[in-house]
Each structure stands twice: as structure tokens, then as C-alpha cells.
Amino acid sequence: MTASANAIRVLAGLLQARTGQELAVSRIWRIETSLKPLLRERGFDTIDALAAAVVLDRESELAGAVVDALLNNETYFFRDHAVFRLLDGPALDMIRAAREPRRRLRIWSAGCSTGQEAYSLAIMLADEGERWADWTIDILGTDVSRDAIERARLGRFSQFEIQRGLPVRVMLRWFDQVGESWIAKRQLRRMIRFERHNVLDRPPQPAHFDLILCRNVLLYFPAEARAGAFDRLSTAIAPDGVLMLGAGETVLGQTGKFTSERTLRGLYRPTAHHPHQSHRAA
Template sequence: MAVDDASHRIIGDLLAQRTGQQLTEGRRWRVSSALAGLFRECGIENVDQLACMLERPGEQQLATRVVEALLNNETYFFRDNAYFSVLANQVLPDLAQKRAATKRLSIWSAGCSTGQEALSLAMIFAEQPGRWKDWTIEILGTDVSNKAIATARSGQYTQFEIQRGISVAQMLNFFTDCDGHWQAADRIRSMTRFQQHNILDYPPSPGRFDLVMCRNVLLYFDPETRAAAFDRLAGGIARDGWLMLGAGETVVGQTERFKPAAFGSSLYSPVHEDLAAANRPPLRAAVS
């Protein structure tokens, strides 16, 4: 095995251990570019030198920074807008009927990255004040990345980030220009909260969430890890709740904990036959 291959394996094992994600051959091409900033800070030039540093005792902080740099935090407001149309026009009205007695909705954005998905959901509710008057809306965004969660909690976005996915009217209605950054308004931030969480750990609120959005996360897992993640998602969702996955993801042939929904692509409903699987110990440790 070449030195470079061995170094990539060390880094790949670290990523898998901390997050469950696989450093596949198709993802290796971006390792050097993703770690370029870290190379400069450490005064090194390649993954071989980095692997040697990671093998030394007491390099937990460096290991965490490597994992953070390798995570794909690509996101933007109303990403794949058709999915949000399905949510606004089909899923949320369905949940409004089911929860009419309590007037409370709990939503989990799993793998929320820097928070745009959760805030997009909050904007949907804010744009329909008549329908959601007197409702309590709770949107929890979680991600394995500390850095991403810090951005999500701040509610601040660059000019580039704010222009991706939302209209000028939405930008002016829900954000304020603050010295070159755009600050999300309190009326949408108040519906959201964010915390670091590994999807392979126990659900943050077992059996509580009416809607779970986990898009473009599971595609980075191997089959065994993906099945474990589905167990965790099933353990967090209400018996009559909804799961939404990304366009390249499916439950078919991956798990028996969910089944395709009657409407909407990438929508699934839970099959609550055995909750013991959701309580199995986590496969991986979260980034610390």
C-alpha cells in the first residue's frame, strides 16, 4: 500500500469513527482542498504529514478539526424548493389536522448544517400567520459539526449565503443587514433551536417529532450504518409522523422501520413494530 493510501485510510477511519461517514474513493479528491487551510496552519504540505501528526498522542483537538473540515456542510435556503412545496401544501396541512387539539408541532432537521433548512421551515410558518395562529412551533436543528451549529445559532449569513434560495422580498422581510452580514429576525429564530448531535446517537426527543427531515445525510453511510441511522430516526418520530429524505436516498431495501408514503417523493411514514432497535447502543462517537 502506498503511503498516500495509508494516510487516507487513517483519515477515513477517523471520519467514520467520529461521524459514521465513509471516505469513499469518490470523496478522496476533495480531501486536500478541504484540508488546505489546516495544512497552512500546521505548516505541512500533504495528507501524509497530517496522518503522522494524527498518530501522535494528545492530538484530539487536531482530529476534531480534521473531521470538521471534511464534513460537507453544503446547504442553502429552500434547497430543492419542490420539497418545501410538498411540505407547505401537503405535509403541514396533514399535521395541522392531526395536531388540532394540541396546536403544537415538533420538527427535527437532522443534519441541519448551518441552519438554512430549519429557518426555511420557520419562514413557511411565518408566511401563513392565519393558519398557525396560537400554535407552538418547535424546530430543532442538529448536526455533528460544532462549527456549523455555531453559525446556525448565530442566525447570521453572508451576502452570498442570503442570496441562495430566497427572494428579495423574503430577504427583506426576515433578515436585517448588519455590517455586511444578514441577521435572521427573531420571529423566525424563536421557532428554532440548534444543538450538536450525531444521528447515530439516541434521538434528542424520543417519539416526539411530527416531522423529521434528514436530507443528503444517509448517502454518506455504508449499509450497516445507514440501517442504524434509520433505527435512530424511527425512535425519534411520532407514530403518525413523517420522514423526508433527500432525492438520492430511500428506505426501500435499506430498513423495515419506514415505508413509502402515499403522496410526495422522498416522504416516508414509520412502521412501529419494534422500538427495541432504536434503543441499541450508538455505533459511533460524536465529534467532540
């Protein structure tokens, strides 16, 4: 079922046109592995036949299904615990102090996939209910994948998904078992809203987010698209807001819109917030 060079070119081009993501040579294997279920479901014998059908109508529902299948939706609860320790400690302390007068916290989880990151944030805040009792908390989760966002809105996870990153006590406290699935409790779901969105598009409204998590998203973009995404993020964040990227991502050589937060390694601030600092990365 090996795909021809032309089929690979067609499908990789479709992914980049729809999402901005580049299917690098090292990730070409995703075409064959990710599209196998779709081939069976739609009755195509080969990837070349699927690519030919997409060429006939690049705006079809089939083309959208191909893009969704090619996206990397790898995620799990509290992915990279060091990140959440940083957030739950000094990062949120800093944001909370700045937002004390208005007592409103706005968080954007960009590239949220099926929602585990957004639900992890909600759990983290809900577990400190007294601390945030009189605050208005709005968590927005977005992803370019329609299928991922639909699943995130349901807040329904399999046994395998619920066990990835969640201790049993947390799982039992914040999720209800229904058959073989686990569903997030209403208290969590009402803290989060999910929207389909591409980070290359105009930011979700209203903007001015206090905290933006855009982790393991930009590393799939070519340099020009990555710079464009940083431009969009810079218009979405509050002037004194905080941006968190993935462990393998940085602003160094990518954008002048953000500068490292000197006291918190791995976090970034809008450059205008530190006009005296030169552009550098953590």
C-alpha cells in the same frame, strides 16, 4: 501535496469513526481540497504530516477540526423548492389535521449543516403567521459538525449565502443587514434551537417529532450505519409522523422501519402506522 495511501486511510477512518460517514473512493478528492485551509492555518506542509499528528492524539482538538473540514456542509435556503412546496401544502396539511387538538408542531432538521434548512422551515411557517398563530412550534436543527452548529446558532450569513435560495423580498423581511452580513430576525431565531448531534446516537429529547427532515445525510453512510440511522429515526418520530429523505435516498432495501406514504411521493411513515402495507419505497 498528494496524500499517501496511509494518510488517506487514517483520515477516512477518523471521519467514519467520529461520524459514521464513509469516504468512498469517488470522494477521496475531498481530503486534499477540504484540508488545504487547515494545513495553512495549523502550519503543516503536507497532508501526511497532518495525518501523523492526528495519529498521535485522535481525541485532540486538531482531530475534531479535521473531521469538521471533511464533512460536506453544502446547503442553501429552500434547497430543492419542490420539497418545500410539498411540505407547505399537503404534508403540513396532513400533519396539522392530526395535531389540531394539541396545536403543537415539532420538527427535526437532522444534518442541518449551517442552519439554512431550519431557517427555511421557520420562514415558511412564519410567512403563514395567522394560520399558526396559536400553535407552539419547535424546530430543532442538529449536525455532527461543531463549527456548523455554532454558525447556525448565530443566524449570520454572508451576502453569497443569503442570496442562495432567498428572493430579495424574503431576505429583507426576515433578515437584518449588519455590515457585510445578514442576521436572522429574532422571531425566526426563537423558533429554532440547534444542537450538536449524530443521527447514529440516541435521538434528541424529547422525541416524538411530527416531521423529520434527514436529507442528503444517509447517502454518505455504509449500509450497516444507514440501517442503524433508520433505527434511531424510527424511535425519534411520532407513531403517525412524517419522514422526508433526500432526492437520492430511499428506504427500499435499507430498513423495515419506514414505509412510503401512499398519497405523498417522497414521504415516509413509521411502518407500524401502516401495518397492512408491505415494505416498499416511493
